[in-house]
Amino acid sequence: MLESLKEEGSSASAIQKGSHKIARRANYMAVVQLRKNAELEVVYLETSRPNFTQDKRLRDHKKLICFSKDSIDTTRNILKLKKIFNQSLKRQNLTIFTINIMGDVIELYAIRKESSIYKYCLIEEATILLHMTSPSAIYPLIHTLITLRTAIACTIHKILYSSDSGDSEHSSMFNQAYSDLLVKLSASLINEAWIHLISWKRNLLSEIEASEINPIVELFLKYEVIRYQKKLMHIEIQTNNTTRLETLKHDHEEENNRQIMNELKVFRQHLLNYNKRTFKKFMQDIEKEYREWVIANKRLQCKVEDLKMQVWKAEKELASIKSDSSH
Structure with a gap:
């Protein structure tokens, strides 16, 4: 809105x-x-x-x-x-x-x-x-x-x-002591974990505190790793697919990008159709009004020329009358 x-x-x-x-x-x-x-x-x-x-x-x-x-x-x-x-x-x-x-x-x-x-x-x-x-x-x-x-x-x-599941800028913000935990998480989950820690209402941490060795950070990362591993196992059971997680992630990104591009194409087409409906009649009205002005102007010019001709004839007759009266 x-x-x-x-x-x-x-x-x-x-x-x-x-x-x-x-x-x-x-x-x-x-x-x-x-x-x-x-x-x-x-x-x-x-x-x-x-x-x-x-x-x-x-x-x-x-x-x-x-x-x-x-x-x-x-x-x-x-x-x-x-x-x-x-x-x-x-x-x-x-x-x-x-x-x-x-x-x-x-x-x-x-x-x-x-x-x-x-x-x-x-x-x-x-x-x-x-x-x-x-x-x-x-x-x-x-x-x-x-x-x-x-x-x-x-x-x-x-x-x-x-969507940007490849955003990993916050992985370097965590302390290197947690690298074993971070390597088990995707870049998007690392990003979400960082945002969650510094904006968590119950136990808000500053960016400095979140980047240091902190038991709250360690517990939260362990919880995220366990939750993520369970999710991967659930996906593997459901799909019965032994491909690597990176391939799944890549396919998911491609599908998201394809859907976004399709939605964007539809959105652009709606914009083009709306512009045609909105401004076509508007421009036609402007051109029609302009043509009417041109026609009206030509009519006025014709009337002016007629009046000039009448004045010229009147002046000519007046000059003729004056010439006859002098004789």
């Missing part, structure tokens, strides 16, 4: 600053609800007057960048979002979009975090028409808006449905 908010303080900014009272306010922003009570700010918009200055433009850019960085950082700070973005692939798919409107120009930017580096780039730029000149003149603006909508939809889809 996507919700638009106007002139409200950013929750992501409030978390970074520690208070809603001093949080930055965006002219507009869009918030998506990924799960229950798990909201993420994905779009920010700033506007300027037609007589804007370059200083105002730079200030808006810096403000939008700060908004985006704060939103990305909330995926590490809020427990509900941490559970969603506990896989590196989901974090890599996370993109925040910003819109900077300066007079009659709209700029669409995207920011994402890769290898601890924030990358901010321009996606689209278009002119907001104040007067209709031709139907084709509005195409760049429509294309920019459709690009934004499609990019948001694809980003949310990837976050919700992508």
